[in-house]
Amino acid sequence: MQQNSSNPIRVIITGATGMVGEGVLHECLQSEQVASILVINRRQIGLQHPKLTEVIHQDFMDVGVLASVVKGYDACFFCLGVSSVGMKEATYNQLTYTLTTGFARLLCEQNPNMVFCYVSGKGTDSSEKGVLMWARVKGKTENALLQMPFKAAYMFRPGIIIPTPGLKNTLKLYHYLGWLIPLFKLMMPNSICSLQQIGKAMIRLVAHADAKRIIEVNDIKRVAATE
Numbered sequence: 001m002q003q004n005s006s007n008p009i010r011v012i013i014t015g016a017t018g019m020v021g022e023g024v025l026h027e028c029l030q031s032e033q034v035a036s037i038l039v040i041n042r043r044q045i046g047l048q049h050p051k052l053t054e055v056i057h058q059d060f061m062d063v064g065v066l067a068s069v070v071k072g073y074d075a076c077f078f079c080l081g082v083s084s085v086g087m088k089e090a091t092y093n094q095l096t097y098t099l100t101t102g103f104a105r106l107l108c109e110q111n112p113n114m115v116f117c118y119v120s121g122k123g124t125d126s127s128e129k130g131v132l133m134w135a136r137v138k139g140k141t142e143n144a145l146l147q148m149p150f151k152a153a154y155m156f157r158p159g160i161i162i163p164t165p166g167l168k169n170t171l172k173l174y175h176y177l178g179w180l181i182p183l184f185k186l187m188m189p190n191s192i193c194s195l196q197q198i199g200k201a202m203i204r205l206v207a208h209a210d211a212k213r214i215i216e217v218n219d220i221k222r223v224a225a226t227e
Helices: 019-029 065-069 089-110 133-147 172-187 195-207 217-226
Strands: 008-012 034-041 053-058 077-080 114-121 154-155 160-162 193-194
Touching: 008 019, 008 195, 019 034, 019 077, 019 195, 034 065, 065 089, 077 089, 077 195, 089 114, 089 133, 114 133, 114 195, 133 154, 154 195, 160 195, 193 195, 193 217, 195 217
Parallel strands: 008 034, 008 077, 034 053, 077 114, 114 154, 160 193
Antiparallel strands: none
């Protein structure tokens, strides 16, 4: 991992009302490496902090009006996403591929020196030809982002995520199955990482370039542990 800069960074976060986005925001608020944070959400997060600016924007399919708002940032941690359960491929493609790439293109135009971190998922299909619909669409989205002229783009593929204690948007599934986490760590160590590690890895990749662009679970843990 090659160091690029140790200067404090300015970060945009989407999806902060979800579990992953809230966890990443938490790490950014705690980090001395992050100077300021712009959160763009559809609804308020109910949090105030000297580092934090919040913009409410309802229609992520129409982001042109945000051009002046997003200018001047070093990184985007894109944590916005929807579940594919019960959704037709055309709709999921619109809410995943079209929405994400549209926002990313705006950021490229305004911040050509930006680092873009996208939360995808373990099992994403880079070939775009697999059986699983969600994996194909996520793969298509990853491939498009990797072709954009960012300073660097990293595709995060977490599997099972250990929640950060005390945060309010932890999925109910984790409350019910949290007692299984020690077993998951033992039986599937390459499929589990913490939300804290995801946030720390994103922050570090802004200042420390990595040769890998597809960031699997073990990469998340490796980058997060790098000082």
